[in-house]
Amino acid sequence: MLTRQPVLVLNQNYQPLNICDVRRAVSLMGRGKAESLLTSGHLLRSPSAWHELPAVIRLVYLVKRPLHRRRLSRREVFMRDGLRCLYCGARTRDLTLDHVMPRSQGGAHSWDNVVSACKSCNHRKAGRTPLQAGMKLLIEPREPRPNPYAFFHAERVQQSWRPFLPWLDDTPVAGALNGATPAGALAPRVGALAAGGD
Numbered sequence: 522m523l524t525r526q527p528v529l530v531l532n533q534n535y536q537p538l539n540i541c542d543v544r545r546a547v548s549l550m551g552r553g554k555a556e557s558l559l560t561s562g563h564l565l566r567s568p569s570a571w572h573e574l575p576a577v578i579r580l581v582y583l584v585k586r587p588l589h590r591r592r593l594s595r596r597e598v599f600m601r602d603g604l605r606c607l608y609c610g611a612r613t614r615d616l617t618l619d620h621v622m623p624r625s626q627g628g629a630h631s632w633d634n635v636v637s638a639c640k641s642c643n644h645r646k647a648g649r650t651p652l653q654a655g656m657k658l659l660i661e662p663r664e665p666r667p668n669p670y671a672f673f674h675a676e677r678v679q680q681s682w683r684p685f686l687p688w689l690d691d692t693p694v695a696g697a698l699n700g701a702t703p704a705g706a707l708a709p710r711v712g713a714l715a716a717g718g719d
């Protein structure tokens with residue numbers, strides 16, 4: 522459906538901010554909150570005229586960029602720790618999640634208390650702290666930096682947006698540009714725009 526087409530939303534300073542659908546983009550423009558930087562080539566008829574639908578819009582005001590904190594998941598922890606055991610340094614596909622201060626001793630399920638551990642180290646440490654088990658962490662676990670482009674889902678990136686996303690070549694997202702956009706992947710995500718006082 523035409524009104525479900527994804528539109529790239531840039532902040533006033535041209536930083537990519539979000540993706541919304543055409544209906545939302547036209548609404549923002551109609552209320553003077555955004556301007557069209559690139560049209561999609563599609564036309565939409567309103568009672569009074571034909572309108573060129575936007576592919577990229579820019580907000581006329583600056584939105585404080587939402588921070589996309591990394592979700593604490595097994596995969597993100599393994600990635601943060603470089604796919605290795607933080608006790609012995611072994612790189613293995615068979616990683617487990619270890620609570621440094623064990624849950625049974627009041628340890629939190631938080632970025633600074635979970636690490637990747639190989640099965641052998643996890644087994645050896647059991648329900649003890651590293652000190653109790655005589656083991657040492659290679660590095661102190663911390664929360665990884667937020668991902669500023671977390672809102673981009675590779676399959677939704679449109680070829681026409683490319684000039685507005687100069688960093689794209691450096692990211693895994695670039696690979697998706699060769700693929701077609703599945704219609705089911707176009708669900709609008711407009712949460713970040715709520716900060717705009719809409």
Ligand SMILES: [Zn+2]
Pocket residue numbers: 606607608609610611638639640641642643
């Ligand atoms: Zn290990």
